[in-house]
Amino acid sequence: MHIPTAFDSGSTDILAAANTPILWICALGVFAVIIVQTLIYVRAVRQAAPAVGMTSDELKTSFRTGAVSAIGPSLAVVLVAVALLTVFGTPAVLVRIGLIGSVSYETAAASIAAGTMEAELGGPTYTQSVFAVAFMAMSLGGAMWMLATLIFTPILKRGDAKLRRVNPAVMIVVPGAAMLAAFFALGFAELPKSGYHVVAFFSSAAVMGACLFLAKQLNLKWLREWALGIAILTALVLTYVAVSSGLFAA
């Protein structure tokens, strides 16, 4: 027996499940926790500042400078987040992409999770059940970052020589290689799906390359920040044009 609700395991209407009030409440809960943390921290800094000779003006300057320099990057994150709303719904995008995680890790995690269920994000196999599992799995993945922080920070604070003395080459080579392989493997897996996927992937890569090249040549810091959003939107527009014109229609 099944009570008719917004929920239907086989339905591909992801947003009906992804935008339910309880998820909104949880998302706003994370916002509230960060605000509380910030208030406690600012108060703690105010009390400690005289000990290192920092004036109240210097504290205000630091806060304001941090806030102003975050405007560009924050809006750049907003742009990418909006593009992902139809895939994950607003609450999941706010928490996973806007806050705790980042665009690249969270979409990668969700795609890996969907893959283990032989489903594709956004495809006809992307049902509410698949979304629920993918959301749970990517959230558990994000929780591991926090868990590692909770475990390692006190150890590092005590100055554990062993952790600090981990071969620096390991710390640079291994994670870099892991990250590259993860994104390449997931990216390549997109290509055989259809000609349109190829258009999306390579146009995005080309625009990103062009943006980063121009940013470096002309020393445009804002372009580097916005490159990801610009590349994704351009790729989606080009793919939309290709789909509408029936470029690869059978």
Next chain:
Amino acid sequence: MTTVTGHDAALQTFDRTTARWGRLTMIVGLLISLAGPAYLVFFSGLEVDQTKILTAFLAIAGTFAVIWIVEPLTYYPILGQASMYQAFMIGNISNKLLPSALIAQSAVNAKPGTRRGELAAVMAISGAAMVHLFSLLIFVGFMGTWLVSVIPEDVTKVVQTYILASVLGAVVVQAIVSLKQLRATIIAIVVSASVVFLLVPAIPSLAFFSTAIAVIATAVLAWFLRDRSARLLDDSEDAQLADTRNR
């Protein structure tokens, strides 16, 4: 220093407060972030096979476990204890929080790794957090949700179907450019292409863990084929850097 002066006491209080409340708020944040998906899985009436969650999580762990551990270790010397609990909850560390902290430190002439630098970074990250929270709420929470409700269905369909390919194309280029590790990049391309285009078509049952296989193989190969001549130099430089940061 062996004697505890008033100043030291003030800083010790700061360390205690931020450690206790930083940890506590992070644990609460962690639990709330899991509560949402847990509700969908266990209480919404969706039929979810729970072993699927474990499989999906293991596939993600195979891919990212190294990064879960290495990132906190890497950022600690730059962020300091207090900001660690902020940064890993607010997210977007390298593209937003670190630049904010560094700019604020230079605005008040505070060096990273010093106490002044630590306090300036906490203030800067707090400022960045507030801007970020409000821009997310307004532009994604309200305007974004409205935007999604008014865009035509065929546009939504294209976005849903091709968003992943569009994100990954750009992210791959970003990773190559920001890491600047030619050797590892070539290894990653060759290994990932062989896994996706040769191994998985040959043995389809490996598809579940194809990304993890590519990641682990690349990490191992990149380690054994690393540029050893450059390493010695890096070693001593990093050790020196770590020493200065310790103070």
